[in-house]
Structure formats: C-alpha cells, structure tokens
Amino acid sequence: xxxxxxxxxxxxxxxxxxxxxxxxxxxxxxxxxxxxxxxxxxxxxxxxxxxxxxxxxxxxxxxxxxxxxxxxxxxxxxxxxxxxxxxxxxxxxxxxxxxxxxxxxxxxxxxxxxxxxxxxxxxxxxxxxxxxxxxxxxxxxxxxxxxxxxx
Numbered sequence: 001x002x003x004x005x006x007x008x009x010x011x012x013x014x015x016x017x018x019x020x021x022x023x024x025x026x027x028x029x030x031x032x033x034x035x036x037x038x039x040x041x042x043x044x045x046x047x048x049x050x051x052x053x054x055x056x057x058x059x060x061x062x063x064x065x066x067x068x069x070x071x072x073x074x075x076x077x078x079x080x081x082x083x084x085x086x087x088x089x090x091x092x093x094x095x096x097x098x099x100x101x102x103x104x105x106x107x108x109x110x111x112x113x114x115x116x117x118x119x120x121x122x123x124x125x126x127x128x129x130x131x132x133x134x135x136x137x138x139x140x141x142x143x144x145x146x147x148x149x150x151x
Contacts, residue, residue: 012123024082024098031073032094036061038106039069039088044139045148047087058109060092086136100125100132 038054041047042065055061066084069075074090075083082098089102097105100119107116119128135142 014126016122016126024086024101026098026101027075027077027096029074029090029094029096030076032092033062033074033090034092036092036106036109037064037074037088037090038062038102039064039066039075039083039090041065041084041087041139042067045143046139046146047143049146049148051087054106054110057111057113058106061106061109086132099136100128103132104128 036058038051038061040051040063051063055063069083074094075088075096077096078088078098086099087102087106089097089106091097091105104116104119107113118124
C-alpha cells in the first residue's frame with residue numbers, strides 16, 4: 001500500500017512539474033480590454049470552429065485572430081513565437097492566460113462548462129497542458145481530419 005501511495009505521489013509531482021514547464025504563467029495587459037478576449041490562430045480551421053462555438057455560448061466574448069491582433073495593450077509581453085504557439089484568453093481586467101489554461105478559463109464563461117475548472121487543479125494541470133500541446137501541435141492535421149482544413 002505504501003508503494004502505491006508513493007507511486008501516486010511521484011506521478012502527481014511529475015505531472016505538476018510538467019504543467020509548470022509546459023504552461024506559461026498568466027501575464028498582465030498594459031491596457032485592460034474591458035471585455036473577454038480570446039486570441040486564437042485564425043489560419044487554423046479547427047481553431048476557428050472551436051472559437052466560434054465558444055463565442056456562441058459565452059456572453060461578451062470577443063474573438064481576435066493572430067492576424068488581427070494589434071497589440072494595443074494586450075499580450076505585449078509575448079514575443080512572436082510565444083504569441084502564435086497557443087491560444088490566449090484575456091479577462092476584462094487584463095489578466096492574460098495562455099495555452100491550456102486559456103481554454104479552461106474561457107470555457108468557464110459557458111453555462112454548464114464551469115466544472116472544466118477541475119483541469120486547473122494541481123496534478124491535473126499536467127494532463128491539461130500535455131493534451132493542449134498535443135492538439136496544438138497537430139492542429140493542421142486535425143483540421144483536415146474533421147473537414148475544416150486550414151484557411
């Protein structure tokens with residue numbers, strides 16, 4: 001029994017380390033946008049479909065594609081590579097979430113999806129970030145598989 005508990009503890013610690021390595025700490029906008037923003041890859045069919053699906057169900061969510069982002073006070077702390085590597089969710093107060101955390105945070109705006117916050121718990125964050133990275137890495141292939149292709 002002790003070995004099982006130690007194995008679970010070690011696995012949990014490893015997953016939390018993975019989450020911290022893969023995840024990106026929230027940043028702050030220089031100018032709070034005053035509304036919820038989801039910044040996403042507008043060249044990715046899967047990303048567009050997902051963003052539009054969330055926008056239909058979330059109140060006061062504005063979508064901004066990578067191509068349309070003017071950096072007027074938001075996401076200025078990210079270099080170009082970090083910007084296009086993942087989705088970003090910015091709260092009306094200007095807190096910027098990145099990667100897997102941006103997805104779980106924006107899904108909290110959707111009625112009935114608030115339990116998704118479980119994916120922000122320690123240990124579970126490692127699974128969230130691994131899953132997000134896998135989907136982000138394969139987004140062109142996944143877009144083609146579901147028939148939306150890259151734009």
